[in-house]
Amino acid sequence: MNESQSPTYLIYGAGAIGSVLGGFLHKINRSVTFAGRGSHLLAIKEQGLRITGIWGEHLVPPEEIDILSDPLNREKRYSTILLSVKSKDTETAAREAAELLAEDGIMVSIQNGLGNWETIARLVGEKRTVGARVIFGAEIPVPGLAKVTVNADDVLLGEPFCPVNRALLQTLKDDLRLSGIPARAVSKEEIWSALWGKVLYNCSLNPLGAILEVPYGRLGENEETRMIIRGIIEEIFLVCQALKVPLPYKGADDYYRFLLETQLPPTRDHRASMLQDILAKRKTEIEALNGAISRLARENEIPTPYNDLLTLLIKFKEKRESQGPGPQG
Ligand SMILES: NC(=O)C1=CN([C@@H]2O[C@H](COP(=O)(O)OP(=O)(O)OC[C@H]3O[C@@H](n4cnc5c(N)ncnc54)[C@H](OP(=O)(O)O)[C@@H]3O)[C@@H](O)[C@H]2O)C=CC1
Ligand SMILES: CC(C)(CO)C(=O)C(=O)O
Numbered sequence: 520m521n522e523s524q525s526p527t528y529l530i531y532g533a534g535a536i537g538s539v540l541g542g543f544l545h546k547i548n549r550s551v552t553f554a555g556r557g558s559h560l561l562a563i564k565e566q567g568l569r570i571t572g573i574w575g576e577h578l579v580p581p582e583e584i585d586i587l588s589d590p591l592n593r594e595k596r597y598s599t600i601l602l603s604v605k606s607k608d609t610e611t612a613a614r615e616a617a618e619l620l621a622e623d624g625i626m627v628s629i630q631n632g633l634g635n636w637e638t639i640a641r642l643v644g645e646k647r648t649v650g651a652r653v654i655f656g657a658e659i660p661v662p663g664l665a666k667v668t669v670n671a672d673d674v675l676l677g678e679p680f681c682p683v684n685r686a687l688l689q690t691l692k693d694d695l696r697l698s699g700i701p702a703r704a705v706s707k708e709e710i711w712s713a714l715w716g717k718v719l720y721n722c723s724l725n726p727l728g729a730i731l732e733v734p735y736g737r738l739g740e741n742e743e744t745r746m747i748i749r750g751i752i753e754e755i756f757l758v759c760q761a762l763k764v765p766l767p768y769k770g771a772d773d774y775y776r777f778l779l780e781t782q783l784p785p786t787r788d789h790r791a792s793m794l795q796d797i798l799a800k801r802k803t804e805i806e807a808l809n810g811a812i813s814r815l816a817r818e819n820e821i822p823t824p825y826n827d828l829l830t831l832l833i834k835f836k837e838k839r840e841s842q843g844p845g846p847q848g
Contacts, residue, residue: 537603562663632807677710736787
């Protein structure tokens with residue numbers, strides 16, 4: 520991007536997080552195109568996109584909603600693609616979006632879990648791949664409405680593999696901040712460390728929240744769930760040690776305290792995205808979270824019974840929700 524050009528944003532996966540990011544970028548008059556599917560996309564096309572919650576109200580009226588399905592939009596090449604699909608859809612969505620990415624553009628993974636950055640890099644090249652750590656919460660309570668529920672820290676952006684188009688990366692960070700979303704650009708080491716830090720957080724809370732069907736806060740209040748959380752964390756630290764992953768915490772004890780005392784309080788009322796997936800009968804991101812930990816642990820001969828069990832229970836719940844409870848309930 521040269522000085523005179525403005526970024527062109529494509530939100531690939533206009534669900535909860537993508538709608539909030541796209542809606543906020545629209546608020547500061549950036550060029551934003553939405554790619555999505557289902558009832559939410561239909562609703563924003565017909566009635567516009569409404570954003571509500573802790574960061575205030577905003578409406579993108581229907582006449583200002585730019586949807587990728589417009590044939591002219593499919594001819595365009597976008598400078599900055601924000602990939603905001605669930606991890607199970609990364610391969611397909613990134614492959615589709617790769618066709619629309621400018622040669623010197625960036626594709627930013629706005630996702631939780633392990634493996635997404637590598638998949639994107641395989642499809643668009645390491646020089647166009649950017650990682651993000653997002654730790655604000657968003658939901659779609661009804662189609663057409665995106666609600667910002669909680670915020671635990673700034674959005675972090677960084678180059679996971681090698682230098683990318685830095686002007687675009689800086690512009691994205693500046694645009695997010697200008698729009699009202701706290702964001703920072705960080706080094707390669709910090710973005711990996713932040714991704715794994717978020718994996719620790721999601722692995723500790725999401726499957727338990729989804730299995731027990733309670734908000735995050737309840738998991739920290741009960742001795743039983745705290746014991747399980749501790750087991751999950753200790754196993755992930757063993758895997759990180761074996762893989763030499765630079766975690767932003769000194770050890771399992773240190774992180775356990777940080778989770779309970781610092782990270783949990785501002786997100787106490789949040790229902791894990793994994794719980795929202797189960798309730799909506801969607802597949803979860805367990806394979807990119809505890810499932811990925813179990814796989815990496817097996818490769819390194821590390822026993823991870825807590826992560827293995829939670830992965831199996833979530834898979835059972837996914838099937839039960841999609842196939843129905845059966846005669847015994
Ligand atoms: N929601 C949250 O609070 C947070 C989420 N995250 C992470 O952000 C990522 C996105 O999560 P979230 O916004 O909740 O997910 P959503 O399911 O709300 O949004 C993803 C959207 O992308 C659509 N989609 C999937 N594949 C394609 C495709 N090939 N083409 C077009 N649209 C597609 C989905 O449609 P369909 O539903 O039909 O599959 C869905 O509408 C995840 O990795 C999540 O872990 C991170 C922090 C917080
Ligand atoms: C919303 C958030 C950031 C929890 O704070 C999350 O990561 C999730 O629900 O999976």
